[in-house]
Amino acid sequence: MREPAFGQLNCSIAQSLAMLGDAWALLILRDVLRGVRxxxxxxxxxxxxxxxxxxxxxxxxxxxxxTQNDVGKRGTRFEYVPTQKTREFQVPLMAIMQWGDRWVVGRGNEPVVAVDRDSGAAIAPLVVRTTSGRAVTADGLMYKPGRGATALTRDYLTARNKKLARTSP
Structure with a gap:
């Protein structure tokens, strides 16, 4: 599969999307996490x-x-099993599903409802939190350069954060 050009951007989202490939890959991962093999x-x-x-x-x-496991005779039939990398991808998939339930299909029209296997209770909406546990809204987010930031990313974020600081109440 050809990697899109945005895989070269200094951004974990862009690089992750380039690694995943396309919407088909996301749907395959959704299915494998639901038990399709x-x-x-x-x-x-x-x-x-x-x-x-x-x-x-x-x-x-x-x-x-x-992982691809040969379950046929000499490579004629395979089972596809999610790795830990995919099992941890359940959280971003859940966030996309919850966003789609709210903004695309509308609440009350959910095609699938995620529930806890043990209790049957519905899964609460995912929330972005600080390391201390405080919920943060989209308006309360700010980004700072990380260790892997390029000079361009550092300059952009520094300028952006100065602008945000000037416009804060």
Whole structure:
């Protein structure tokens, strides 16, 4: 799979999207986290073309998101198993689902409701919190350069933060 040019940006979001590939990859990861394990299962769930599915599965295996286990005779049938990297991706997928429930399909029209396996209780909306546990709204977020920031990123964030400081109440 060809990596989009934004994979070169100094941004974890852009680089993650470039690594994941496209929307098909996200839907494959959604399905594998829900228990789909076979090529036929993905194809049945997604209605995706065989060549596209083959390409995306190969890419996700290469990126360490899935392991491919041979369950047929001499490589004729495989099972795709989520790695820890994918299991941890459940949280961003849940955030996308919750955002879509609110802003795309509308509350009350959710196609799927995530619940706790043990209690059956619905999963609460995900919230961004500080390390001390305080909830932070979108308006309360600010970004500062991290250790991997390029000079361009550092300059941009420094200027942006100065502007935000001037406009704060």
């Amino acid at each position: 076979t090529f036929e299962g993905f194809q049945r769930s997604l209605g995706i073309a065989r060549n596209t599915l083959t390409d995306r599965l190969r890419h996700l295996v290469e990126e360490g998101m899935l």
